Amino acid sequence: MKNTELGQVFASIADLMEILGADPFRINSYRKAGRAVVDLAEPIEDVTAAGELQKIPGIGKSTGAKIDEYLKTGKVAAHQELLGKVPPKLPEMLAVPGLGPKTVAKIWKEAKITSLGELEDAIESGAASLAEVPGFGPKRMRQIWESINFMKSVGGRMRLGEARQLADELTAFVSKIPGAKKVAAAGSLRRGKETIGDIDLLCQATKAAAPKIIERFTKSPGVQRVLAAGGTKGSVVLDREVQADLRVVPAASYGAALAYFTGSKEHNVRLRELAVKAGMKLNEYGLFKGDRRVAGKDEPGIYKALGLQFVPPELREDRGEVQAARAGKLPDLLELEDIRGDLHVHTDWSDGVETIEAMAAAAQKRGYAYLAICDHSKSQIQANGLDEKRLAEQVQAIRKLAKTLKGFTLLAGVEVDVFKDGRLDFEADVLAELDFVVASAHTALSLGAKEATRRLIRAIEHPRVRCIGHPSGRIINGRPGMELDIEPVARAAAANGVALEINSHYYRLDLRDVHVRAAIEAGARIVINTDAHRAEELGMMRFGVLTARRGWATAADVINTCSVGALRKWLAA
């Protein structure tokens, strides 16, 4: 599956063209094509073989031919040609915040600097060649120097759960600044993306109060460096090497600013295109017809004025949501409140830290109707996995407790290991004693698409398996996991009455958003579990639900929105 590789080729083409000063619209086309390929759930090889490349929005004749060429030869001639025109390490400079293509081209051509390392050396030694480049005053030099250091210290994007906590703290702080009315986190955090680049905060206040609020924000605890501080916008780097931006807007513009700041950029571009076609203009202050503001104080008003259904933040990725909203065909997305239970949690019988009783009590406290205890199987030795004997004992303990619980259903399950070849860690007769069987791969997670798909399908076809846990096995910012060809996996799941899990832990979020959508389209049911190893981790459900919403899931697509009766019926089927 070469989707990611191809995405990188297109991104590289775009970077090189930018440095060389090509037409910005053509550059944008390559960026779009790259994103389209990466977002695709199916292997690009299959789409190519089916002759359907140009059906992908953003892929046309030229980019389609380049995909074909790459799959046949492993290279794109036009890309190679561009690479020959630019020093090989020059594009890495584009990753430095504040360094764009124009500047990179200038320091290459005028100061003969060809890599990030050389740039650092030149700044450090105060090289005359660099100081003579027009636009390189002492402040700019210092800014770039700090940016390079910032870049080195940041380990990429934060995970969703980490960003959520940081944003909550910042929001609480800004809310207390005098004059601040509403404060909300926007950006990719509000869209529920699996990783977050920086924290975007929005604040409602009068124009008069805005500069003071920005000033206070730049002096809030944990601020290490101020990147920008104007009359309505401030930008800081926090101690945790995270950038946070605050924008202050008046009430009449709050909704427009929230939409603008929530993004995605690509979604916003779509909205503005629609506005222009309707003879209007959309910016962060509102939707305008001439000088008259027709919408802006809240988000729904803007979508309505553009002739669209309200688009929930999680869908704003330019993946067809604007077209669907125009046709009135957006899905009625699942809500956190729809979740009636959790079907994959651990206890101190394996590597969890709490008792069966404690987990059941915590689930009841959350208002759930059911919970399935699914501890590890015997091959998970480091996790104190259960062998046949201990599993039988645990089932007894669960059944005994279950009888004492009023209005709450406690199910006996297991998370059985799926071996490399798709066989399971327990025999079928052992699994037959359980109410619910989650099958998960924990080892050999670097399998390619073909083997991984075969492995999971074999597990799916096992008569006792009802759920595939964290299907790819990826760890966000940790390991990529198995390459999944989601369509055949989802079709097999649908045919065998097996649900595919969205593991809600923010380290996993697996299935990922685009796979969720493809799985549902292929007819599969989803189950959203927390895989909690302690009671408070049941709260991770919110991240799983966000991921499901990003995958266009409705409550009907998700097994654990069912009543106990419906769940039992599904289990008996």
Added chain:
DNA sequence: GCCGTTTTCGGCCCGACTGTTTTCAGTCG
């Protein structure tokens, strides 16, 4: 280079902030 409920050609989103090239280009989101 892509795309079409006005178009197969001619468009293609919008504004804040910074540093410095004294009137704006570059970058970012």
